[in-house]
Amino acid sequence: MQLENALFDYSPITERPPIRWPDGARVAFYIGLNVEHFLIDRPSTSIWPGTADLVPDALNYGWRDYGPRVGIWRIADILDRHRVRASVLLNSDVVHHNPQIIKAGLERDWAWLAHGQTNSILHAATDRDQERAVLARVVDTIADATGRRPRGWMGPGLTETFHTPGLLAELGLTYVLDWTNDDQPYPLNVPGMLSLPYTVELNDLGLFSKGTTGPEFVQIIKDQYEQLHADAEDGGRVMALALHPFVTGQAFRAKYLDQALAYLAAQPDIWLTTSDQIAEHYSRTVQQRT
Structure with missing residues (x-):
């Protein structure tokens, strides 16, 4: 039996009511800052796969661990310089292992999104009750640490189950970033839930792993903005830039x-x-007009 997608409907961008951003802006830009925790005995994002199955994997674990130790602080300084608030995609285990990052983000009024517990475990293959308990624990941990309940979700590795958006709505969240298929927000077929643009293309992990140079990275960002700005003639667009402290923080x-x-x-x-x-x-x- 063929399974059809019931989470969202097809909606060509040419057939939507126009989006008007504040003060006449054409492009809404945000940084999705991945602040993650990794387990030392599980394979995960790797710069060299040759040692990824070893325990411990000093090469790849150390590469990732540069992020919370050094890279995040370099990126925070740059964001401060340009008065950009991060949208933090936060593994809840960071709360316990790297509380200084939470403190720094609170001082800067960063936005906090739930990003699972750890990026060493994908969010998949669990029954509804188990998933509800996992999501509640993640959301509650972030809320207790930051003083505010997260509104958004991005799964570790952009993973969900078929139940995830509905369970997140029950917990009070209002949007997900996992479906990277648009330049505008759109409603899911789950009451109260949106999909917001995120990107696996304008993403430092993907770009630099393919050999993109620093000057090419800057030009790609300029090209993205210029095209979205032109497209926004008939309605605002969203530009997301995905960063990882162990990559761009180098x-x-x-x-x-x-x-x-x-x-x-x-x-x-x-x-x-x-x-x-x-x-x-x-x-x-927009939604209140439709």
Whole structure:
């Protein structure tokens, strides 16, 4: 029996009511900052697969661990310089292992999204009751640490089950980032839930692993903005930039993030914002009209 997609309907971008961002902006821009925890005895994101199945895997674990130890602080300084608030995709285990990051984010008023418990375990293959308990634990942990319940979700490795959006709605969340198929928010067929644009293309992990250079990274970001700005003639667009502290936080790459944000911050028709604010604005101004 063939299984059809019931989570969202086909909606060509040419047949939607126009989105108007605040102050006439054409492009809403946010940074999805992946702040993650990895288990030392499980394979995960690797720079060299040759040792990925070893326990411990010093090469790859150490590469990832550069993020919370060094890279995140370099990126935070750059975001501060350009007055950009991060939308933090937060593994809840970070709360216990790296509380200094939570403190730094609270001081900067970062937005906090639930990103599972750890990026060493994908969010899949569990029954509804077990999943509900896992999601509640993740959401409650983040809420207790940050003083606010997360509004958004992105699964580890962008993973969900068929039950995930509905269970998240029960927990009070309003949007997911896992379905990277659009340049605008759109409603899911789950009451109260949206899909927001995220990206596996404008994503440092994918770009730099393919050999993209720093200057090419800056040019790609400029190209993305220019095309979305042109497309926004008939309605606002969303531009997401996905960052990982163990990738862009490397010393030799940091200045290229600085250059890219300097370019974006200088654009007159951009809204430098968070994914939370995009979801709230869309819900209030577009969904209420339809």
